[in-house]
Each structure stands twice: as structure tokens, then as C-alpha cells.
Amino acid sequence: MKLRHFISLHDLTSSELRQLLNRAIELKNTRNPDFQPLKGKVLAMIFEKSSTRTRISFETGMIQLGGNALFLSPRDTQLGRGEPLRDSAKVISSMVDGIMMRTNKHETVTTFAEHSRVPVINGLTDLMHPCQLLADMQTFFEHRGDIEGKTVAWIGDGNNMCHSYIEAASILNFKLHLACPEGYKPDSCFVNSASASINFFDTAQQAAEGCDLVVTDVWASMGQEEEQKQRVLAFKDYQVTQSVMSAAKKEALFMHCLPAHRGEEVAEEVIDGPNSVIFDEAENRLHAQKALLELLMSGN
Known part of the structure; x- marks a missing residue:
């Protein structure tokens, strides 16, 4: 499968975006515990900024799709201790199947994507909030x-x-x-x-x-x-x-x-x-991101 990132909405065509939105609605309306396209897969969630909706929606989404999610903060990793971003990207992406980042500088996400071997998702930067x-x-x-x-x-x-x-x-x-x-x-x-x-x-x-x-x-x-x-x-x-x-x-x-x-x-x-x-809007973070995770990480 060709490696794809989701850094901005322009990473999807108009047709793909509509398909993803319709898929999100479908996933919301037909919840099936046996549907596990991400079974055995791991999403690394890197948070420089604290969050309620972003963390819960991505973590829950991975679990519902059969996978797992790891919460990583600068306090707990070398990310906050001066390790070059490209080195962190290469190491982390060698051990997980996807990376979601909620960061300050937009360049942090683009640098990770440049050096990652797995999909990188922009969970929020100072420039964009596509999710x-x-x-x-x-x-x-x-x-x-x-x-x-x-x-x-x-x-x-x-x-x-x-x-x-x-x-x-x-x-x-x-x-x-x-x-x-x-x-x-x-x-x-x-x-x-x-x-x-x-x-x-x-x-x-x-x-x-x-x-x-x-x-x-x-x-x-x-x-x-x-x-x-x-x-x-x-x-x-x-x-x-x-x-x-x-x-x-x-x-x-x-x-x-x-x-x-x-x-x-x-x-x-x-x-x-x-x-x-x-509140519908808040809940839909879960369903829209499940559709996104399925697109980027399932191989289909």
C-alpha cells in the first residue's frame, strides 16, 4: 500500500473527502464489534498540547477498530529532550503502524511525515486542524x-x-x-x-x-x-x-x-x-477519525 499522510485536507481529493465522510456516517450507524480492520496495529499518539476530544477519540477509535494506541508526551520521551525530530520519526515509525501528532509548530508534523515509514496524522498544529x-x-x-x-x-x-x-x-x-x-x-x-x-x-x-x-x-x-x-x-x-x-x-x-x-x-x-x-460535532471526532484510520492504516 502506498504510504499516505493526513497533514491537511488537501491530502484528500474532493471525491475522497466525500467518500470518507460517508464512510464515517456508515461506521457511526452500523457499529459492529467484530469489524476489526486494525487488529494487531498500534497508533502512537504524540501530544505536545493537552487534549480531551483528540485523545479520547483516537484512542477509542483504535480500540473499536481492533488496534491499540500509545499516549506519548514530551515529559515521557526524548521528544522533549532535544533529540532531532527526524531521528524520533525514524525510531518511532519503525515500531508502530501509524503516528498522530498534536503539536505546536506545523513543521513538527511535516518533518515527522518526511522521515516516517508509516502514516502521520495532523491532530492539530498552530496552522491547521483538519481532523x-x-x-x-x-x-x-x-x-x-x-x-x-x-x-x-x-x-x-x-x-x-x-x-x-x-x-x-x-x-x-x-x-x-x-x-x-x-x-x-x-x-x-x-x-x-x-x-x-x-x-x-x-x-x-x-x-x-x-x-x-x-x-x-x-x-x-x-x-x-x-x-x-x-x-x-x-x-x-x-x-x-x-x-x-x-x-x-x-x-x-x-x-x-x-x-x-x-x-x-x-x-x-x-x-x-x-x-x-x-455535541454531535464533538462525538463525530470519533467516527470521522475511525474512517481516516481505516483509510490510512488498514491496507484497503
């Missing part, structure tokens, strides 16, 4: 069907999640409305590569107008806590309120990758409201 997008898109497909031709509003920080939404828009052919404060817009390389799919708006209300999906994220991500006060001031007009949701279509969904700061980036009445699908 979360798999779950988000699966959730939309389940509730509303294919997202092609729809319109999505991203409100808030132009961060790693925003970057992956930009990639998803170009691959799955939906329109993306962006409302980000000055100084917090997405990286220009992402914007330039998908300019036909995205539009910028000055306010959250304008961005949400007529949308099928409204998405946001925390104002200060992990590692940005020192910027909290500055970011609260910059983002104070970018909260997803009921007024913002009212500008979207009546049946528009609301998503958030969690954990959420209720009353900050999203109002309590929105996140707990009838349009919110945040």
Missing part, C-alpha cells in the same frame, strides 16, 4: 446533506480552525464568509489559494447573513492566555449572539469545536439553542 473539519463536515452532511453550494460563516479568530475551513471551502465547493478583527485575519497564503471561495465582512451580522452554518472558536487558544485581555477587547463585537444567528437562515446550524467560553465568543442561548449541534 476537526472532518467532524464538522460529517455533522453538516448528517443534518443537512452535502455542503456543496452552501454558505458558511466563520466569526472570530483567523486561526488554525479558520485555515482548515478555508481549505474545506475550496475542496467541497461552498462559500465561506469571514468576519475577523483587524490583526487577527487568516494567513494570506490560505486566503490567496482559495480567494474564489471566500469573502470578508466587517461585522459578524453581515457575515452570517443568509448562511447555512455559523462557526466560531475561542478568542484565545491554548498558548495565547497572556493575550486574553487584549483579545477580549479586539473581539468584543464578534460574539455569536442570537441576533447574529437570526441573520442566518432559520435552519442554520451552529458549531464550535469546544471547549467553549460561554458568554464570550458565543452567547449561552446560542450554544444551548435548537440550532446548535456542538
Whole structure:
């Protein structure tokens, strides 16, 4: 089997991404304990950043598919003691069947992939969060069907999640409305590569107008806590309120990758409201990643 990595959504074609999302839905709806395509296989999970959803979903996914998962942190390995990444990649990949990394620098994942003999999965970097997008898109497909031709509003920080939404828009052919404060817009390389799919708006209300999906994220991500006060001031007009949701279509969904700061980036009445699908979205990390693990590691 040809070695494949999942570093960004662009590692899948549009057709492959849709097939993977449909497979995730199938795996969710037909849970079979006897289906073990990864029996005897091991996934190394390398965490530089702590996590709830990423660790539980990948570990549970491997177990449900018949395999096992190893949790590795810099405190417990040579990764935090100066060993060159290429050496770590060569050693670790000689002993396991796949590697999932949740790291700070995106270069850490790309370097591992360059020197690994097994598939490497980007569980999150400072630049992208493609696994979360798999779950988000699966959730939309389940509730509303294919997202092609729809319109999505991203409100808030132009961060790693925003970057992956930009990639998803170009691959799955939906329109993306962006409302980000000055100084917090997405990286220009992402914007330039998908300019036909995205539009910028000055306010959250304008961005949400007529949308099928409204998405946001925390104002200060992990590692940005020192910027909290500055970011609260910059983002104070970018909260997803009921007024913002009212500008979207009546049946528009609301998503958030969690954990959420209720009353900050999203109002309590929105996140707990009838349009919110945040817990379906969170659960779908498990099913979307099972489909991904099957694709990359099963040999089929």
C-alpha cells in the first residue's frame, strides 16, 4: 500500500473527502464489534498540547477498530529532550503502524511525515486542524446533506480552525464568509489559494447573513492566555449572539469545536439553542477519525 499522510485536507481529493465522510456516517450507524480492520496495529499518539476530544477519540477509535494506541508526551520521551525530530520519526515509525501528532509548530508534523515509514496524522498544529473539519463536515452532511453550494460563516479568530475551513471551502465547493478583527485575519497564503471561495465582512451580522452554518472558536487558544485581555477587547463585537444567528437562515446550524467560553465568543442561548449541534460535532471526532484510520492504516 502506498504510504499516505493526513497533514491537511488537501491530502484528500474532493471525491475522497466525500467518500470518507460517508464512510464515517456508515461506521457511526452500523457499529459492529467484530469489524476489526486494525487488529494487531498500534497508533502512537504524540501530544505536545493537552487534549480531551483528540485523545479520547483516537484512542477509542483504535480500540473499536481492533488496534491499540500509545499516549506519548514530551515529559515521557526524548521528544522533549532535544533529540532531532527526524531521528524520533525514524525510531518511532519503525515500531508502530501509524503516528498522530498534536503539536505546536506545523513543521513538527511535516518533518515527522518526511522521515516516517508509516502514516502521520495532523491532530492539530498552530496552522491547521483538519481532523476537526472532518467532524464538522460529517455533522453538516448528517443534518443537512452535502455542503456543496452552501454558505458558511466563520466569526472570530483567523486561526488554525479558520485555515482548515478555508481549505474545506475550496475542496467541497461552498462559500465561506469571514468576519475577523483587524490583526487577527487568516494567513494570506490560505486566503490567496482559495480567494474564489471566500469573502470578508466587517461585522459578524453581515457575515452570517443568509448562511447555512455559523462557526466560531475561542478568542484565545491554548498558548495565547497572556493575550486574553487584549483579545477580549479586539473581539468584543464578534460574539455569536442570537441576533447574529437570526441573520442566518432559520435552519442554520451552529458549531464550535469546544471547549467553549460561554458568554464570550458565543452567547449561552446560542450554544444551548435548537440550532446548535456542538455535541454531535464533538462525538463525530470519533467516527470521522475511525474512517481516516481505516483509510490510512488498514491496507484497503
